Amino acid sequence: MKIEKKLEGKNLYVAIEGRLDTNSAPELEAAMNPELDSADNVVFDMKKLDYVTSAGLRIVLNAKKSVNGRGEVTLRNVSPVIKEVFEITGFAAFLKFE
Amino acid sequence: MTREIRADGNLITRVFFRLLPIQILLAAINAVNNTVSSLFATNSVGSAAMSAIGFYNPINTLMCAVTGLFVCGSQIICGKYMGANQMDKTENVFAVDILSSLMFSIFYIALHLLAVPFGWMGLFTKDPEVRVYLDQYVLGRAIGIIPYVLGQQLAAFLSLENKTIRTTIASVAFIVVNFITNFLFVSQWKMQAFGLALASSVGLWVFFLIELAYFLGRKSMMKIRFKGIKKGDFAHIFTTGLPGALGDGYQTIRGIILNALIPVYAGSAGMSALSTTNSFVGLFWTIPSAMLVVSRMLMSVSIGEEDRRSLTDVMRHMFKWSIPIMSVIAIAIALLAEPITNLYYHDPTETVYKMTVWGMRLMPLVMPLALPTMNGVCYAQSSGKHVLVNIMTAFDGFIGVCLFSLILVPAISINGVYWATILNSIFADLILVIYSIIRNKRFPRTMDDYMVIPADFGVEEGDRIDMTVRDMEDVVTISMKVNEFCREKGIDEKRAYHASLFMEEMAGNVVDHGFKKDNRTHLIDIRVAKKNNDLILRIKDDCKPFDPASMKDLFDKDDPAKNMGIRMIYAMAEKVEYHNILGLNVLTIRV
Numbered sequence: 001m002k003i004e005k006k007l008e009g010k011n012l013y014v015a016i017e018g019r020l021d022t023n024s025a026p027e028l029e030a031a032m033n034p035e036l037d038s039a040d041n042v043v044f045d046m047k048k049l050d051y052v053t054s055a056g057l058r059i060v061l062n063a064k065k066s067v068n069g070r071g072e073v074t075l076r077n078v079s080p081v082i083k084e085v086f087e088i089t090g091f092a093a094f095l096k097f098e
Numbered sequence: 099m100t101r102e103i104r105a106d107g108n109l110i111t112r113v114f115f116r117l118l119p120i121q122i123l124l125a126a127i128n129a130v131n132n133t134v135s136s137l138f139a140t141n142s143v144g145s146a147a148m149s150a151i152g153f154y155n156p157i158n159t160l161m162c163a164v165t166g167l168f169v170c171g172s173q174i175i176c177g178k179y180m181g182a183n184q185m186d187k188t189e190n191v192f193a194v195d196i197l198s199s200l201m202f203s204i205f206y207i208a209l210h211l212l213a214v215p216f217g218w219m220g221l222f223t224k225d226p227e228v229r230v231y232l233d234q235y236v237l238g239r240a241i242g243i244i245p246y247v248l249g250q251q252l253a254a255f256l257s258l259e260n261k262t263i264r265t266t267i268a269s270v271a272f273i274v275v276n277f278i279t280n281f282l283f284v285s286q287w288k289m290q291a292f293g294l295a296l297a298s299s300v301g302l303w304v305f306f307l308i309e310l311a312y313f314l315g316r317k318s319m320m321k322i323r324f325k326g327i328k329k330g331d332f333a334h335i336f337t338t339g340l341p342g343a344l345g346d347g348y349q350t351i352r353g354i355i356l357n358a359l360i361p362v363y364a365g366s367a368g369m370s371a372l373s374t375t376n377s378f379v380g381l382f383w384t385i386p387s388a389m390l391v392v393s394r395m396l397m398s399v400s401i402g403e404e405d406r407r408s409l410t411d412v413m414r415h416m417f418k419w420s421i422p423i424m425s426v427i428a429i430a431i432a433l434l435a436e437p438i439t440n441l442y443y444h445d446p447t448e449t450v451y452k453m454t455v456w457g458m459r460l461m462p463l464v465m466p467l468a469l470p471t472m473n474g475v476c477y478a479q480s481s482g483k484h485v486l487v488n489i490m491t492a493f494d495g496f497i498g499v500c501l502f503s504l505i506l507v508p509a510i511s512i513n514g515v516y517w518a519t520i521l522n523s524i525f526a527d528l529i530l531v532i533y534s535i536i537r538n539k540r541f542p543r544t545m546d547d548y549m550v551i552p553a554d555f556g557v558e559e560g561d562r563i564d565m566t567v568r569d570m571e572d573v574v575t576i577s578m579k580v581n582e583f584c585r586e587k588g589i590d591e592k593r594a595y596h597a598s599l600f601m602e603e604m605a606g607n608v609v610d611h612g613f614k615k616d617n618r619t620h621l622i623d624i625r626v627a628k629k630n631n632d633l634i635l636r637i638k639d640d641c642k643p644f645d646p647a648s649m650k651d652l653f654d655k656d657d658p659a660k661n662m663g664i665r666m667i668y669a670m671a672e673k674v675e676y677h678n679i680l681g682l683n684v685l686t687i688r689v
Contacts, residue, residue, distance in 0.1 A: 019578075021577065021602060022573060022574055023571070053602050053603060054659065054663040054666065055606075057662060081592050081595050085599070085666065085670075088665075088669045088670055089666055
């Protein structure tokens with residue numbers, strides 16, 4: 001998995017490439033942690049994300065919990081197959097898709 | 099680049115050794131009952147009572163044979179249905195089995211009760227003293243027919259559900275009650291042969307009721323289900339279990355032929371030596387017999403699952419573990435032949451002593467040699483190869499031993515019977531190899547060849563992957579492999595994604611929770627198979643029983659991520675089925 005991140009003001013942009021699975025989820029969590037507290041909004045770019053499991057969904061949920069009340073979590077360029085996972089688990093209800 | 103993970107058959111080995119002790123215990127119950135009865139008969143009643151027990155033996159053998167027929171037939175059929183996730187049919191077979199066993203029991207009780215007033219036992223003995231004891235014994239045993247016949251059926255179904263603790267409690271209770279009731283009825287209250295039989299019967303009722311309590315409770319996976327029973331169900335059980343009962347019949351004919359042959363060429367010393375050897379080595383025969391019951395359960399479930407890999411693993415296990423274990427036991431008995439013989443006879447110059455020593459040296463070798471035939475016939479029986487089963491049962495039951503004995507006994511006396519039994523086993527093993535050569539038109543090169551598994555059985559090698567998971571790293575690797583496999587097989591992107599995801603979620607869940615629930619090491623066997631247009635995932639683990647369906651609807655508002663993997667699978671998969679078979683969690687997901 002490849003992660004690219006940048007903090008612009010209060011917005012944290014995270015682009016993920018490859019597989020976000022049980023093994024790689026902790027890596028993403030560790031990468032986001034330093035900036036997460038200072039961000040009001042988190043934007044995930046999932047254009048190159050091939051695969052996500054419940055471990056990956058937990059990271060998104062943690063981001064949502066972190067910004068709750070201050071801002072929101074947005075998912076961009078989500079493929080239909082991955083979007084179905086967010087919908088079925090009920091996560092889509094509290095996330096913004098672009 | 100993913101690392102190589104293959105299925106290693108270790109799960110079969112673990113299940114095998116977990117199921118084996120209880121089967122040995124069940125097999126030992128009869129031996130304990132006979133020993134305790136004999137002790138009380140000879141010490142507290144007298145030799146005439148012992149003779150009465152001896153005359154009752156054929157009646158008991160017939161009951162055991164019919165009981166065994168029902169057990170074997172229903173266990174094979176139920177195993178196959180369980181493997182194929184057809185629980186309703188399993189429950190139908192359970193109901194038919196219990197009903198048939200009950201009807202046979204009532205019929206047999208009626209025969210027992212009529213035998214005394216109509217004087218039928220006079221056919222067995224003319225000795226008036228023995229006759230009185232025999233009539234008493236018959237009435238006492240009639241009380242124990244229902245718990246024996248039905249108790250054996252319930253024990254078989256408890257084994258399929260892997261309820262080892264309950265079977266152990268029932269078995270130990272039987273042994274304790276049997277001893278106490280023998281002491282009270284026979285030694286203290288002088289109830290003679292009726293007391294001997296009643297003691298066994300009371301013990302059997304205790305055994306039966308402990309088992310029955312489980313099936314009457316709500317925990318049992320198996321319920322008696324009459325709805326959906328077909329006319330052919332009884333015939334199916336009967337024909338599947340018949341070869342085993344025929345085997346018992348052949349053994350009786352073999353005994354009659356040998357009884358006629360041995361006194362002529364080896365005298366009464368030969369008869370005594372053979373019977374002493376058989377009674378001692380017979381104690382150890384409980385182990386290969388129990389091994390066979392376990393193989394039978396594993397094979398029938400594998401056939402139901404259409405799982406070629408597990409099926410051949412059962413046979414591999416026999417070569418890798420069962421034969422070496424029995425070889426060590428056989429060699430140990432052979433090396434200790436003289437000290438063992440000293441337990442029975444004390445004069446080394448006597449003919450019977452020498453004959454027994456040779457018996458103890460040679461007869462144990464039959465145990466490892468018989469295993470390939472026992473397992474081969476078991477597979478043939480489970481897979482419906484009736485001609486082979488009948489040939490093997492007749493040859494191994496009596497043709498082989500009698501033929502070789504007729505040639506060898508006149509030349510080398512009782513040793514001829516010992517060698518005949520060994521040669522019989524070797525030839526029976528060879529017949530299976532010859533059968534494989536004839537059917538495959540080549541010498542068997544793989545276990546599939548050796549077992550002559552039909553080419554269209556289950557899923558072809560290229561259309562399935564079998565892997566074993568040991569830790570979380572394996573889970574992710576396997577999930578990637580599943581995705582690769584799906585893409586190679588032309589499965590669309592969405593289903594390939596789902597297959598990979600379900601595998602990772604479920605196997606990961608087992609590693610995360612199941613592996614940590616006790617201090618044991620665990621394994622997960624994974625199989626992905628494409629059959630026609632179906633994609634089937636099967637996850638089989640040896641952790642504590644866990645039905646994921648119990649979690650699928652649990653949504654925690656405070657923690658939406660809880661049980662997320664399981665909820666995902668149940669929402670997205672076409673079909674999810676869970677069963678606990680032989681103590682293994684088996685989850686089948688259709689993608």
